[in-house]
Amino acid sequence: MLRLSGVGKQYGPPDRPTPVLRDISFSLADGxxxxxxxxxxxxxxxxxxxxxxxxxxTSGRVDLDGIAVDFASPETTARLRNQTLGFVFQAFHLLPRLTAWENVALPLLYRRTERRERRGRALDMLGQVGLADRADHRPGELSGGQKQRVALARALVGRPRLILADEPTGSLDSVTANEVMSLLSDLNRRLGLTIVMVTHDQALAARCDRRIEVLDGRIVLDTAAA
Ligand SMILES: Nc1ncnc2c1ncn2[C@@H]1O[C@H](COP(=O)(O)OP(=O)(O)OP(=O)(O)O)[C@@H](O)[C@H]1O
Ligand SMILES: [Mg+2]
Known part of the structure; x- marks a missing residue:
């Protein structure tokens, strides 16, 4: 579903570039x-x-479902992002004044889905992450693991095919991190969801189907290529 070919990224002025990614190539099968x-x-x-x-x-190409992404068109990337991708971050990024279900429903609000459907789908997603009974709680009334499960439900509510999680367990203690990891594994298997997860935890990485190791902007190990 995803293929990167010779992707490079550099920051700074063109005459004194700082390369951050160099020649990154890999492809990721569905699921x-x-x-x-x-x-x-x-x-x-x-x-x-x-x-x-x-x-x-800065260089190279990204293909989603066999089609090269046109990075020059913000409309195209925004549409693909909304339709295909869900995001989870280390710091949860929940809105404190909204309840759990309202947070989960936010992506649907941006799509102008009507309230009854927004609430129904949000409650359904909270059920998928085991939080049906916390729908009316605000983030301040939830534990770290529960907050991350709400964030995951929000990432899922738009029915993405690819979840991108940047250190989703980085703010959690090891027991809670394991629970969130088990939930991700379960969603991966049950819904056939494709997931890319950054982690510093080798034990969690070992539970994934595949491990890509990056060093100085290059892939130095890819268990799928090994
Ligand atoms: N906007 C930017 N401008 C210049 N340099 C940047 C920018 N964003 C990132 N970098 C540099 O790119 C390199 C890679 O950063 P990146 O955030 O991708 O690292 P990371 O692997 O995610 O690290 P961490 O594990 O700490 O999150 C770093 O040296 C960083 O300073
Ligand atoms: Mg990082």
């Missing part, structure tokens, strides 16, 4: 749960931002 690992500053988040169509590569 894969893939971990991205590597030291701090190696380029993992930059890579996720390119896969997430939030940032454009």
């Amino acid at each position: 894969t749960f893939c971990a991205v690992v590597g030291p701090s500053g190696s380029g993992k988040s930059t890579l996720m931002n390119i896969i997430g169509l939030l940032d454009r590569p």
